[in-house]
Amino acid sequence: MVQVDARDVQIAQLEKRLEAALARIAQLEEENARLREENRGLRERLGLNSSNSSKPPSSDAPGTPRQSKRPTGRHPGGQPGHKKHERALLPPEQVQRVVELVPRECRGCKRRLHGQDSAPRRHQVVEVPPLSAIVTEYRCHALQCPDCGVVTRGELPAHARSVFGDRLAALASLLVGKYRLSKRLVKDALSDMLGVELSVGSVSNLEGEISQALAPATAEALAYVQASEAASADETGFAQGRECGRAARAWLWVVATALVVVFHIATSRGGKVARQLLGADFAGFLTTDRWSAYEWVDAGLRQLCWAHLTRDFQGFIDRGGRGGRIGRELMRERNRFFKWYQRVRDGTLSREHFEKRMRGVERRVGQLLRKAARQAEKKTAGMAREILQWEKCLWTFVDVPGLEPTNNFGERCIRHAVMYRKTSFGTQSQEGSRFVERIFTATTTLKLQGRDVLAFLTDTLAAHRRGLRGPSLLPTAPVPQLALSS
Numbered sequence: 001m002v003q004v005d006a007r008d009v010q011i012a013q014l015e016k017r018l019e020a021a022l023a024r025i026a027q028l029e030e031e032n033a034r035l036r037e038e039n040r041g042l043r044e045r046l047g048l049n050s051s052n053s054s055k056p057p058s059s060d061a062p063g064t065p066r067q068s069k070r071p072t073g074r075h076p077g078g079q080p081g082h083k084k085h086e087r088a089l090l091p092p093e094q095v096q097r098v099v100e101l102v103p104r105e106c107r108g109c110k111r112r113l114h115g116q117d118s119a120p121r122r123h124q125v126v127e128v129p130p131l132s133a134i135v136t137e138y139r140c141h142a143l144q145c146p147d148c149g150v151v152t153r154g155e156l157p158a159h160a161r162s163v164f165g166d167r168l169a170a171l172a173s174l175l176v177g178k179y180r181l182s183k184r185l186v187k188d189a190l191s192d193m194l195g196v197e198l199s200v201g202s203v204s205n206l207e208g209e210i211s212q213a214l215a216p217a218t219a220e221a222l223a224y225v226q227a228s229e230a231a232s233a234d235e236t237g238f239a240q241g242r243e244c245g246r247a248a249r250a251w252l253w254v255v256a257t258a259l260v261v262v263f264h265i266a267t268s269r270g271g272k273v274a275r276q277l278l279g280a281d282f283a284g285f286l287t288t289d290r291w292s293a294y295e296w297v298d299a300g301l302r303q304l305c306w307a308h309l310t311r312d313f314q315g316f317i318d319r320g321g322r323g324g325r326i327g328r329e330l331m332r333e334r335n336r337f338f339k340w341y342q343r344v345r346d347g348t349l350s351r352e353h354f355e356k357r358m359r360g361v362e363r364r365v366g367q368l369l370r371k372a373a374r375q376a377e378k379k380t381a382g383m384a385r386e387i388l389q390w391e392k393c394l395w396t397f398v399d400v401p402g403l404e405p406t407n408n409f410g411e412r413c414i415r416h417a418v419m420y421r422k423t424s425f426g427t428q429s430q431e432g433s434r435f436v437e438r439i440f441t442a443t444t445t446l447k448l449q450g451r452d453v454l455a456f457l458t459d460t461l462a463a464h465r466r467g468l469r470g471p472s473l474l475p476t477a478p479v480p481q482l483a484l485s486s
C-alpha cells in the first residue's frame with residue numbers, strides 16, 4: 001500500500017514537471033515566433049531605401065544599389081545633330097561699348113586696305129563694372145521762426161527711414177531666400193562685394209520688412225491657387241523654434257500650379273492645414289501622394305502619384321514571396337502604360353487610342369491588387385488594401401487630358417526648400433517662418449514665370465515703404481493650368 005502511494009506521488013510529480021515543461025515549451029515557441037517576426041521586420045527596415053519606400057534618397061546608406069538604366073550605346077555629352085545651346089548676342093542697343101577691328105593691310109600681299117565690312121563678325125564680352133554702394137545723405141535742416149521763435153526741422157521721408165535702400169534690402173533677403181546663404185554669410189557677401197557693413201541683426205530685420213511687404217502678393221497668390229483648375233500638393237518635415245532644448249517639429253507645405261506656387265509652414269500635417277491652403281470648396285484636380293490629410297478631396301478630382309506607387313510595387317518585389325511575384329506583374333503594367341503615356345506627350349500616339357488601351361491596364365491592376373490583398377504576406381496585403389481604398393484616384397489622369405500621373409512637379413517645387421532646411425535647420429519663430437514661406441512663394445513663382453526676382457522684390461519693398469500697392473505674383477496672361485510638367 002505504501003508502494004502504491006509512493007508511485008502515485010511520483011506520477012503526480014512527473015505530471016507536474018511535464019506540465020511545466022510543456023508550458024515552458026509553449027512560452028519559448030511564442031517568444032521564438034515574436035523574435036522571428038521582430039527579426040523579419042528589422043531586416044525589412046534595413047532593406048528600405050528611396051526606391052521601395054517613401055524615404056528620401058539622402059537617407060540611403062552608402063552603397064545602396066540604384067536602379068540602373070538601360071544602356072543606350074551613346075557617348076556622354078551632346079549627341080550628333082543636337083540643337084546647340086549657344087549664348088545669344090545682345091542687340092546693338094543693349095551694347096554699351098563697341099570696338100571696331102578693321103584690318104589696315106592685306107595679310108597676303110600687305111597692300112593697304114580701305115572701307116568697312118557691312119556685316120562684321122560680332123563677338124561680345126560681358127563684364128561687370130566695379131561694384132560700390134550709392135550712399136544718399138538726407139540733411140534735415142532746423143530753422144527758427146522769427147515771429148514766434150518755434151524751431152521747425154525738415155522731416156525725413158518715410159521711405160528713407162531705414163538706413164538700407166530698397167534694392168539693397170531686397171538683395172539681402174534674396175541671398176537668404178533663393179541662394180540659401182546664412183545671415184552671417186549675407187553680411188560677409190555684402191561687405192566683400194559692395195563694401196556695405198551691416199550686422200546679422202540688420203539682415204534679420206530686413207527679412208521681417210520684406211515679409212510684411214510680400215504679404216499682400218502671397219495672399220493674392222493663395223487665392224489664385226485655390227481657384228485653379230489643377231494643382232499639386234506636397235509636404236515635408238521642417239523645424240520651427242525649440243521645445244525642451246530640441247527643434248520643434250513643423251511641416252512645410254506646398255501647393256503648386258503651372259505658374260503660381262504657394263508655400264506654408266505649419267505645426268500640423270493634418271487635413272485642417274490642407275483645407276486651409278486649398279480652400280474647403282476646392283473644385284480643381286489635385287495630385288498628391290496617399291497622405292490622409294487629403295482624404296476630404298472628392299475622389300473623382302484626385303490623382304494619386306504613380307511615382308509613389310512605383311516605390312510601393314518595388315517594395316512588394318523586395319519583400320519577396322507571393323507578394324513579390326504580384327509586385328513584378330504590377331510593375332510590368334506600370335511600365336507598359338508609362339511608355340504609352342510618353343508617346344501621347346510626344347505626339348506618336350493619339351489620346352483616343354491611349355484611353356482605349358488603358359481600360360485593360362486598369363482592370364489588370366485592380367485584379368492584381370485584389371489578389372495581393374487576399375494572398376500576399378501581411379505587410380504587402382495591407383499595402384494593397386490601402387491602395388485599393390483609393391483605386392478610383394489611380395486613373396484620373398486617363399480621363400483628364402493634361403493631368404500628369406505623378407506629383408513630380410510639386411516635389412520639384414519643394415526641393416529647394418528641403419535643401420534650405422538642411423543648411424538652416426529651420427526657423428526660430430513664427431515670424432521667421434512667415435518670411436521663409438513668402439520668399440519661397442515669390443522666388444519659385446517668379447522663376448516659373450521667367451520674371452526678374454530682384455526687380456520684383458525691390459519694387460515690392462519700395463511700394464510698401466511708400467504706402468502704395470505692390471506688384472502682383474499672378475501671371476499677366478491666362479495659361480492652360482493643367483499643363484503641369486512631370
